Amino acid sequence: MEQITVNLNNRQSLVVVGECLDNLQKYFKGRSAYIITDRNLDGYYRKRFPDCPVYVVEPGEKSKTLEVVGDICRWLLEQGADRGSFITGIGGGVVCDLTGFVAATYMRGVKFGFVATSLLAMVDAAIGGKNGVNLDGYKNIIGTFTQPEFVICDVDMLLSLPENEFINGMAEVIKHTLIKDNKGFAHIEQYNDRILARDRNEMVSLVSHSARIKAGIVEMDELEHGERRKLNLGHTWGHALEKVTGLPHGESVAIGIAFSANLSVKKGLMKEEERKRLLGLLRGYGLPAENPSVPSDVLNALIKDKKREGGSIHFILMRGIGDTVIEPIDVNELEKFALDGV
Ligand SMILES: [Zn+2]
Numbered sequence: 001m002e003q004i005t006v007n008l009n010n011r012q013s014l015v016v017v018g019e020c021l022d023n024l025q026k027y028f029k030g031r032s033a034y035i036i037t038d039r040n041l042d043g044y045y046r047k048r049f050p051d052c053p054v055y056v057v058e059p060g061e062k063s064k065t066l067e068v069v070g071d072i073c074r075w076l077l078e079q080g081a082d083r084g085s086f087i088t089g090i091g092g093g094v095v096c097d098l099t100g101f102v103a104a105t106y107m108r109g110v111k112f113g114f115v116a117t118s119l120l121a122m123v124d125a126a127i128g129g130k131n132g133v134n135l136d137g138y139k140n141i142i143g144t145f146t147q148p149e150f151v152i153c154d155v156d157m158l159l160s161l162p163e164n165e166f167i168n169g170m171a172e173v174i175k176h177t178l179i180k181d182n183k184g185f186a187h188i189e190q191y192n193d194r195i196l197a198r199d200r201n202e203m204v205s206l207v208s209h210s211a212r213i214k215a216g217i218v219e220m221d222e223l224e225h226g227e228r229r230k231l232n233l234g235h236t237w238g239h240a241l242e243k244v245t246g247l248p249h250g251e252s253v254a255i256g257i258a259f260s261a262n263l264s265v266k267k268g269l270m271k272e273e274e275r276k277r278l279l280g281l282l283r284g285y286g287l288p289a290e291n292p293s294v295p296s297d298v299l300n301a302l303i304k305d306k307k308r309e310g311g312s313i314h315f316i317l318m319r320g321i322g323d324t325v326i327e328p329i330d331v332n333e334l335e336k337f338a339l340d341g342v
Contacts, residue, residue, distance in 0.1 A: 002208035006127070006147065006215040008222050013147040015127060015215065017208040021115055021154045024088065025050040031086040031111070034076060036099045038063070038091050041117055044160060045090070053079050057098065064094055064133045066142065072102050083107045086149075092118035092165075093125035093249075097140070100131025104146035113150040118161055119169025120250065122153040123176065123210035128218040128228075139239065145223055153211070155203040166198065168250025170285045171234070173206060175257060176213040178278070179230050182322030184209055185281070192284050230324045233316040234260055240302035245293050254287035263329070263337060264317040274321055295338045303331060 001018040033052045037045075038059040046054070055075050057063040076085075087110055089099025096114050103112035116126040132143020158166065170188075177185035188195060194202045214231065221227040238256025242249060261278050264270035279289045291298070302313065312328040319325055 002204060004208060004212050004215050007219055008129075008147060011147055013127075013129070013149065013151070015151045015153065015208075015211050017122070017153040017211065018155055018204045019152045021045065021048050021090075021152070021157065024115060024152065027113055027150055027152070028052075028086055028088075031084060032081070033086045033088060034079065034081055036072060036087065036089045036091075036095060036102065038095055041091055041095075045157075049090070057095070059094070061094060061134070064097055066133055066135070068098065069102055069105075069133060072098070073106050076102075076106055081106070081110070083110055085110050087112040088115065089113075090115040090117060092116070092121045096121050096126045097131050097143070098133065100129070100146060100148065101133055101143055104131060104144040109146070111149050113148050113152070115152045115154060117154075117157045119158060119166055119207070120172055122151075122155075122158075122207045123169065124172040124214060126151045126153075127211055127214045128231075129222065137243075151211075153207050155200060155207060158198050158203055164248065167286050168248050170195075171250035171253040171257070171282075171287055173210045174281065174285070174287075175231075175233050175253065176210045178257065178318060178321060179213065179217070179233055179316075179324045180322055181209075181213055182320075184213070185321050189277075189281050189284070196285070226326075229314065229326055230316055233257060233318075233324055236260075236313060236315055237298065237302065240298045241291070241293070243301045244297045247292070251288050254282050254289060255291060258282065258289035259291070259338075260315060260317055263315065264319070266337060267317065267327070269317055269319045269325070271320065274318075278321065299335060299338050302334075 004015040006013040035049055035052060035054045038057050040059050042056045055072055057068055087099060087103045089095045103110050114126045116122040129145045129147040132140040135141040217228055217231060234253040234256035237259040238253040241255055242252035258279060261275045265272055265275050282289045312330050315327055315329045316324050317327050
């Protein structure tokens with residue numbers, strides 16, 4: 001078992017990798033607890049949940065709305081939950097985002113924790129305290145920064161994850177190594193087969209390593225004024241692409257990472273052989289690296305995106321594998337590059 005403590009001013013958040021869902025009860029510390037999960041996980045794992053009230057949402061992004069938040073809060077009120085209660089989200093990114101937001105706002109805030117069930121949630125969504133819901137098709141427009149008390153990563157749960165979901169989580173793992181971990185990149189490049197087989201020891205080390213990178217960045221810049229923006233590597237282009245094509249998040253991010261690598265080479269920051277190495281790694285994990293749709297659609301979605309600041313968009317570029325830099329790119333330059341590749 002690996003433990004990572006995320007230290008933020010006077011607060012702490014504990015990530016426990018290799019812990020088992022069956023031990024969840026002890027983290028409640030005698031408080032009256034409420035669980036939020038989705039229908040799939042409820043069907044699969046309900047028998048192993050601690051004995052407490054459970055609210056079940058529909059799986060998927062469509063549950064990330066203010067209406068669902070309202071329904072959950074109404075339910076908590078009916079159940080008699082108060083400020084001393086404890087809320088636990090058991091699920092992937094959607095359940096973590098929803099639970100964190102409900103807990104941060106219900107009665108002005110109650111303590112909460114997560115059991116992250118997907119690779120994406122373990123290394124990304126559950127860590128760092130960002131939560132929120134969507135509004136009118138815009139992602140995470142309403143939300144807060146509030147840290148969970150704990151994040152349990154039961155890596156055995158990864159075995160029941162569909163193949164494509166696991167691969168999608170790998171996009172975020174790869175992203176973390178690209179930001180600041182050259183050695184980690186070489187490791188996932190070398191042990192591709194063991195990782196894809198979801199070997200238990202490999203999963204404990206992969207998840208804890210990746211969660212540690214994210215935790216370290218969050219400790220430096222919790223509210224995303226500087227360093228934390230590096231976690232958006234591949235996401236500027238990726239989010240726009242996701243919106244236009246409906247591709248899964250991880251695949252969109254992989255294409256976004258490749259786009260960022262192309263731009264980095266074009267700007268003379270990254271060497272061509274490193275770009276090739278990166279594209280090879282993405283493909284080795286079954287992740288795409290080429291744009292499937294007309295770039296002008298993606299470009300239009302991007303320009304409307306909230307990240308636009310004046311006449312330029314902040315992109316996370318790479319000076320090499322494990323070395324990232326935040327660069328403002330002029331919208332006209334971006335347009336030319338995206339459409340003509342120059
Ligand atoms: Zn992401």
